[in-house]
Amino acid sequence: MDRIPISKQGFEKISQELTDLKAQRPAIIQAIKEAREEGDLSENAGYDAARERQGMLEARITYINSRMPLFDVLDLDSLSSDRAIFGSTVEVEDIDTEEVKTFTLLGPDDADHKNGSISVLSPMGQALIGKEEGDEIIVDAPRGRIEYEILSVKFLGSDGLKIK
Template identity: 85%
Template sequence: MDRIPISTQGYEKIKQELEDLKAQRPAIIQAIKEAREEGDLSENAGYDAARERQGMLEARISYINSRMPLFDVLDLDTLNGDRAIFGATVEVEDIDTEEKRRFLLLGPDDANHKNGSISVMSPMGMALLGKEEGEEVIVEAPRGRIEYEILSVEFLGSKGLKLD
């Protein structure tokens, strides 16, 4: 797999999540131990729930650990230019509906459409990459092809970032 871009802030957030997950291990192991002591495991809902929590926890830890070496950590405050790249805030207008939208282009691990950021690896992100103000892009979306005009490309640095 190629390198995965991530903001400095996103990387720190994921490192903290990993530490928090690892800190939960002893409590889950204790819950499994206590549930085992209750006897028959075939009808022990507490045991099943603790094992399920352990499985989900270990899966997430494994996932994060597998991605950490692939991260290309980028400081948003050092990025600039006139083209849409990782870290750029891009304003677009739907040519048909005239609806305007703004996106902060981030990596898949710190992008969150709820706070206005999208992944550079999403269909919209890939369509915008390398483009500049005034250019038109076509995005293949579930509702069909959407044509956008890029109204602006700017770099707001970390002040434009909202991780939650």
């Protein structure tokens, strides 16, 4: 598999999540042990819930562990270009509606559209990569093909990044 771009802040966040998940293991094991001691496992909702929680926890740990070696950690404060690349903040205008939107291009593991960032692998991200101010792009969206004009490409660095 190819390398996966991620900001330093995104990498730190996912590393902390992994640490937190691993710290939850003993409590889940204890909950399973206590539920098992209650007797008949076939009708033990506490046991089933604890096992399900353990399964979800282990699945997330496995997922993160499988991605960690693939991450290409990038320092947003050291990036610059006149073209849209990972880490750039791009302002676009919908040519039909004249609605202006701003996106920061990040990797799939630290992008959060609620905070104004999108994945470089998303349809919009793919359309923006390599483009510069004044270029027009077409994005296939659920409502159909949308044409945008790129108004600006900036690099705000880690100060402009909103990772929760």
